[in-house]
Amino acid sequence: MIITPRTRGFICLTAHPEGCAQNVQNQISYVKEQGTIDGPKKVLVIGSSTGFGLASRITSTYGAGAGTIGVYFEKPPAPGKTASAGWYNTAAFETQAIKDGFYAKSLNGDAFSDEIKQKTFDLIREDLGQVDLVIYSLASPRRTHPKTGEVFNSVLKPIGETFTNKTVDFHTGIVSEISIPPANEEEMANTIAVMGGEDWEFWIEGLKEAGLLADGAITVAYSYIGPAVTEAVYRKGTIGGAKDHLEKTAFTLTDKLKDINGKAYVSVNKALVTQASSAIPVIPLYISLLYKIMKEKGLHEGCIEQIERLFSEHLYTSNEVPVDEKGRIRIDDLELRADVQEKVAELWPQATTESLDTMADLNGYKKDFFNLFGFEVAGVDYEKDSDEMVEIPGLS
Ligand code: NAI
Ligand code: NA
Numbered sequence: 001m002i003i004t005p006r007t008r009g010f011i012c013l014t015a016h017p018e019g020c021a022q023n024v025q026n027q028i029s030y031v032k033e034q035g036t037i038d039g040p041k042k043v044l045v046i047g048s049s050t051g052f053g054l055a056s057r058i059t060s061t062y063g064a065g066a067g068t069i070g071v072y073f074e075k076p077p078a079p080g081k082t083a084s085a086g087w088y089n090t091a092a093f094e095t096q097a098i099k100d101g102f103y104a105k106s107l108n109g110d111a112f113s114d115e116i117k118q119k120t121f122d123l124i125r126e127d128l129g130q131v132d133l134v135i136y137s138l139a140s141p142r143r144t145h146p147k148t149g150e151v152f153n154s155v156l157k158p159i160g161e162t163f164t165n166k167t168v169d170f171h172t173g174i175v176s177e178i179s180i181p182p183a184n185e186e187e188m189a190n191t192i193a194v195m196g197g198e199d200w201e202f203w204i205e206g207l208k209e210a211g212l213l214a215d216g217a218i219t220v221a222y223s224y225i226g227p228a229v230t231e232a233v234y235r236k237g238t239i240g241g242a243k244d245h246l247e248k249t250a251f252t253l254t255d256k257l258k259d260i261n262g263k264a265y266v267s268v269n270k271a272l273v274t275q276a277s278s279a280i281p282v283i284p285l286y287i288s289l290l291y292k293i294m295k296e297k298g299l300h301e302g303c304i305e306q307i308e309r310l311f312s313e314h315l316y317t318s319n320e321v322p323v324d325e326k327g328r329i330r331i332d333d334l335e336l337r338a339d340v341q342e343k344v345a346e347l348w349p350q351a352t353t354e355s356l357d358t359m360a361d362l363n364g365y366k367k368d369f370f371n372l373f374g375f376e377v378a379g380v381d382y383e384k385d386s387d388e389m390v391e392i393p394g395l396s
Pocket of ligand 2: 047048049050051052053054137138139
């Protein structure tokens with residue numbers, strides 16, 4: 001069938017198999033061009049189908065030659081209905097990786113559940129024996145607690161007082177003011193339950209107890225800090241509370257991994273258009289200004305450039321892993337460079353529906369958004385019939 005984008009707010013209900021496959025090929029090519037990384041050999045990526053997790057899987061395989069197991073939550077296709085983008089991304093990655101002689105298998109289901117964890121542990125035991133890197137890259141609006149069955153929903157709210165600022169509807173380019181009332185304590189706790197470190201801890205404890213972590217294994221989860229303009233709603237809001245918890249969990253995990261010489265890290269990444277970040281108020285306006293500035297300065301990176309740099313310049317060098325005063329790896333260094341943030345602060349008050357065209361890279365934002373779903377990708381013939389019924393070759 002001919003597949004076109006069908007959007008509802010900040011989600012797209014359709015995805016294009018060939019477009020997603022081309023995105024994956026582009027990421028593979030980028031990593032191959034960067035040369036080899038003396039890195040991990042057996043890798044588990046939790047949240048492997050899109051965004052930073054997909055980039056981590058591709059970098060592990062095409063940078064370091066690793067076999068990978070991916071865990072994700074994606075919608076399979078049905079006749080006349082496309083799969084979700086992460087499904088097509090994974091199909092494309094595993095098809096290519098297997099063809100190139102790499103081990104690549106995956107599980108589709110709720111990573112927060114004990115069932116998927118157990119299945120993943122079994123697969124590691126049977127096929128790989130142990131893993132030496134675990135990437136934790138989940139982004140989810142809800143979590144069912146595996147022990148109590150309680151369902152937690154995360155919220156994106158400030159703490160203490162109402163936050164009022166500008167935002168943009170990136171489809172229309174209309175800049176408007178939004179006010180977000182502060183979270184109550186329960187909403188704060190729920191957001192921590194979803195996006196904090198508890199599930200990461202469950203994964204790492206479970207893997208370790210089952211003897212599935214190699215000596216010297218490392219685990220990395222992803223965090224975000226961002227600029228002053230988003231601070232009240234992001235880093236000092238509910239999601240920031242969850243990130244604080246995630247960052248604290250790295251220390252707990254490092255303690256627990258001492259006897260196998262393992263280590264847990266949090267890497268603070270750059271703001272990028274992903275399915276997760278499109279949903280956060282104010283962030284799209286910030287990203288569209290940031291993109292313009294970073295592209296003009298030649299500093300722009302996407303997920304794959306970020307993660308390739310994380311592996312080759314931070315995690316897998318002969319030196320100690322460089323961290324900040326809070327023990328975090330910082331690959332948001334270019335985003336937070338003083339000249340970049342000064343320019344953001346200068347442009348922010350001037351940003352209006354009328355000025356945005358010239359001031360911001362709204363087209364870059366939109367293109368990245370559609371690209372997430374395999375649309376507007378260079379080299380793809382969108383007039384051609386696509387087969388939506390794509391299978392994932394390594395799906396267990
Ligand atoms: P994403 O939405 O592209 O990827 C999320 C992944 O999690 C997908 O593979 C999805 O299938 C999987 N997933 C979600 N719920 C699941 C579940 N219940 N069970 C199994 N898999 C599930 O998100 P993105 O942006 O790559 O985020 C990953 C991490 O990076 C998050 O912790 C996010 O906060 C962080 N980050 C994101 C930034 C951004 O600007 N996008 C910046 C810095 C950090
Ligand atoms: Na991800």
